[in-house]
Amino acid sequence: MANHKSALKRAGQNEARRLRNRMVKTRVKNVVKEVREAAVANSDDMTNVFKNAQATLAKAAKKGVLHKRTASRKIGRLAKLSQSVKP
Secondary structure (H helix, E strand, O other): OOOOHHHHHHHHHHHHHHHHHHHHHHHHHHHHHHHHHHHHOOOOOHHHHHHHHHHHHHHHHHHOOOOHHHHHHHHHHHHHHHHHHOO
16 A cells, blocks of 8 residues: 555545546446347337447547547447347
């Protein structure tokens, strides 16, 4: 454990950021899963589910939790999937 006051503060900040990033990553995984499940079910609200996922991924990239190219790649793949589902 840290000994200096500044190191203790830094350790606390790192822990808070870790927990925040973990929540964002979990949310990203869940929205991606929702899009894939909607694609399998040929859901009518596929557009809304995809838009929600796109916004969540973009926000995660903006916050620095995901790299911007990673988010872009995931959005592109989900877009391709959502386009293939439409009748």
